[in-house]
Amino acid sequence: MSFYDLNGKVALVTGAARGIGFETARQMHxxxxxxxxxxxxxxxxxxxxxxxxxRAIGLAGDVTDQNAMFAAVAEVxxxxxxxxxxxxxxxxxxxxxxxxxxISGEEWERxxxxxxxxxxxxxxxxxxxxxxxxxxxxxVSSVYAFANGMGNSPYAVAKAGVEALGRSLxxxxxxxxxxxxxxxxxxxxxxxxxxxxxxxxxGRIRELSPDFLLKRITPDEAGAGLVRGIEQRxxxxxxxxxxxxxxxxxxxxxxxLDKRMESDAKTRALIRDIDAKSVDSSPS
Amino acid sequence: xARYDLDGKVALVTGAARGIGFETARQLHxxxxxxxxxxxxxxxxxxxxxxxxxRAFGVGADVTDEGGTLAAVAAVxxxxxxxxxxxxxxxxxxxxxxxxxxxxxxxxxxxxxxxxxxxxxxxxxxxxxxxxxxxQIVFIGSIYSFANGLLxSPYAVSKAGVEALGRALxxxxxxxxxxxxxxxxxxxxxxxxxxxLDHRxxxxxxxxxGEILPAFLLKRITPEEAGATIARALEERAPRAFAPPVWxxxxxxxxxxxxxLDRRMDRDxxxxxxxxEVEAAQRQRA
Numbered sequence: 256m257s258f259y260d261l262n263g264k265v266a267l268v269t270g271a272a273r274g275i276g277f278e279t280a281r282q283m284h285x286x287x288x289x290x291x292x293x294x295x296x297x298x299x300x301x302x303x304x305x306x307x308x309x310r311a312i313g314l315a316g317d318v319t320d321q322n323a324m325f326a327a328v329a330e331v332x333x334x335x336x337x338x339x340x341x342x343x344x345x346x347x348x349x350x351x352x353x354x355x356x357x358i359s360g361e362e363w364e365r366x367x368x369x370x371x372x373x374x375x376x377x378x379x380x381x382x383x384x385x386x387x388x389x390x391x392x393x394x395v396s397s398v399y400a401f402a403n404g405m406g407n408s409p410y411a412v413a414k415a416g417v418e419a420l421g422r423s424l425x426x427x428x429x430x431x432x433x434x435x436x437x438x439x440x441x442x443x444x445x446x447x448x449x450x451x452x453x454x455x456x457x458g459r460i461r462e463l464s465p466d467f468l469l470k471r472i473t474p475d476e477a478g479a480g481l482v483r484g485i486e487q488r489x490x491x492x493x494x495x496x497x498x499x500x501x502x503x504x505x506x507x508x509x510x511x512l513d514k515r516m517e518s519d520a521k522t523r524a525l526i527r528d529i530d531a532k533s534v535d536s537s538p539s
Numbered sequence: 540x541a542r543y544d545l546d547g548k549v550a551l552v553t554g555a556a557r558g559i560g561f562e563t564a565r566q567l568h569x570x571x572x573x574x575x576x577x578x579x580x581x582x583x584x585x586x587x588x589x590x591x592x593x594r595a596f597g598v599g600a601d602v603t604d605e606g607g608t609l610a611a612v613a614a615v616x617x618x619x620x621x622x623x624x625x626x627x628x629x630x631x632x633x634x635x636x637x638x639x640x641x642x643x644x645x646x647x648x649x650x651x652x653x654x655x656x657x658x659x660x661x662x663x664x665x666x667x668x669x670x671x672x673x674x675q676i677v678f679i680g681s682i683y684s685f686a687n688g689l690l691x692s693p694y695a696v697s698k699a700g701v702e703a704l705g706r707a708l709x710x711x712x713x714x715x716x717x718x719x720x721x722x723x724x725x726x727x728x729x730x731x732x733x734x735x736l737d738h739r740x741x742x743x744x745x746x747x748x749g750e751i752l753p754a755f756l757l758k759r760i761t762p763e764e765a766g767a768t769i770a771r772a773l774e775e776r777a778p779r780a781f782a783p784p785v786w787x788x789x790x791x792x793x794x795x796x797x798x799x800l801d802r803r804m805d806r807d808x809x810x811x812x813x814x815x816e817v818e819a820a821q822r823q824r825a
Contacts, residue, residue, distance in 0.1 A: 321644065354711040355662065355663070355666070355704070355707065355708055355711060356666045356667075356670060356711065356712075360605060360663060363659070364656070364659075367656075371651075371696070371700070372648070372651075375639075375647070375648075375696075378639065379639075379640075379644060382639075382640045383640075386640065399703075400699075400703075401794070403706050403707060403710055404703050404704075404706065404707035405707050405710035405711055406707075406711070407707070408703070408704055408707040408708065408711075411703040411704075411706075411707055412655070412659075412700040412701075412703045412704050412707075413700070414703075415699040415700050415702065415703035416651075416655070416696040416697070416699055416700040416703075417696075418699065419683075419688050419692070419695040419696045419698075419699035419700075420639065420688075420692055420695075420696050422687050422688065422695075422797075422801055423639060423687060423688035423689050423690075423691075423692035423695055423696075424639055424692070425801065425805060426687055426689040426801065426804045426805055426810065426814075427638040427639060427640065427689055427690070427692075427814055428640075429804075429805040429806070429810075429811065429814075430810075430811035430814045430815055490798065490801060490802070490805075491798065502794050503794040503795050503798075504794055504795070505793065505794040506685070506790050506791040506792055506793040506794050506795070507791050507792070507794075509706070510778065510779070510791075513706055513709065513710065513778060514778070516710045516713075517709065517710055517713040518713070522710070523713060523714040524714075526710070526711055526713070526714050527714050530711070530714075530715075
């Protein structure tokens with residue numbers, strides 16, 4: 256497919272005050288796009304936009320509120336003249352690793368609300384413009400779309416759902432000349448991942464995986480990968496790239512990895528500890 | 540693993556007034572289990588339980604309401620003294636076959652609420668009993684857990700999520716001697732499938748699928764066969780089960796074939812025409 260030139264386009268990125276979202280917005284701006292930086296906090300969004308440059312605006316918006324997302328897109332159209340590319344990036348993780356049994360119901364559903372329904376609300380708000388302008392809808396999934404979500408189930412559930420949404424959308428948008436992409440990131444050195452893995456149990460989860468799977472990339476590399484994918488209208492964007500091969504063999508290796516996880520002594524000990532902690536700390 | 544004997548166990552099946560849920564409850568009862576038949580309508584649940592037999596009882600509850608599922612499990616424990624097996628079967632299809640762009644937001648979200656959040660609520664309510672008794676939770680995945688969800692996106696989203704939940708839960712339950720399974724069905728000849736494929740919009744759904752899938756993948760199984768698959772998966776504590784069995788192989792190579800199939804669909808003129816047709820029909824309806 257031909258090169259999609261970002262120069263002169265208008266892009267909206269959710270969760271863009273920092274991390275992958277910020278880097279994606281910054282790099283699209285470098286390529287000549289006008290960018291709307293959306294985040295929960297208006298002040299942080301504005302500051303991020305200022306750091307990005309003259310064609311960036313900051314917007315406050317909560318992806319769990321559909322009307323707020325409709326209003327945000329309306330504001331982008333009013334201030335920047337339209338919307339060509341929307342990147343549904345905003346996401347959260349649970350505060351600490353916890354089993355589905357031990358996590359509080361509110362926390363589980365909150366992760367789901369932001370990470371899956373938030374993406375869907377962004378999609379709904381952006382699609383009329385994207386279709387009209389033959390633009391692109393990028394949904395940010397994760398390697399958790401296919402990796403086992405042990406200790407992190409709402410995140411895995413949400414990211415598997417995001418992948419399914421993005422794939423469906425791509426087929427549904429094709430007749431309109433618009434497209435959708437699913438982005439899968441491994442471990443990116445963002446606050447979300449630092450918070451998760453720099454705690455004690457995070458370290459133990461790391462020990463269970465081979466080192467090459469755990470190499471953290473910078474938000475800068477994640478943003479660059481995403482922008483390259485947009486320029487190619489790629490159906491799937493993997494950063495680091497070799498996750499593509501893990502994804503390709505998922506149907507064959509997941510049953511084996513899942514089985515190993517069930518019987519592995521270290522994994523079982525870890526689950527027992529996480530379970531004990533989370534079951535204790537959750538209100539009964 | 541040793542065979543899990545259902546005789547004397549207590550099972551709860553959601554969405555069990557008819558279809559796959561009813562058949563599952565009936566067959567677990569045949570194998571000696573006491574069964575709680577949960578459905579939205581208490582009266583229909585009670586009638587279904589009566590048809591099943593003496594160790595069956597009906598409970599009315601809405602799986603989208605966490606309080607409702609908690610109360611239902613409490614009622615089961617009260618009645619039968621515990622709970623060993625929960626089958627999170629309740630599910631709906633989108634009332635309209637159309638694109639994510641044109642499907643009314645409430646319809647889209649309702650499917651995810653029932654199929655995914657409903658399964659989550661069922662699992663949450665059942666987990667204390669199931670983990671204590673070394674029991675089992677069964678999730679109903681679908682070939683839509685890995686097939687492209689075009690014109691049925693909330694269904695695909697919810698079934699992909701259910702699969703992820705079942706896999707994570709299985710790993711988390713292993714140290715407790717309890718387990719979770721994901722059962723994937725193709726097309727089962729239930730009201731859900733007949734309504735969404737054969738009846739609505741003059742059978743447009745079935746016509747679209749005929750466009751996308753070869754005939755051997757469209758073969759429908761009966762609810763009896765689906766229920767038997769679930770009962771067998773429980774007896775084997777299987778991590779996953781597929782009916783028809785051919786889908787196991789498609790699932791195994793999903794990561795390799797999905798990019799190719801998705802790409803073919805992107806460019807398929809027949810699919811483009813169908814998308815245009817459903818979107819036009821949806822505009823007219825609005």
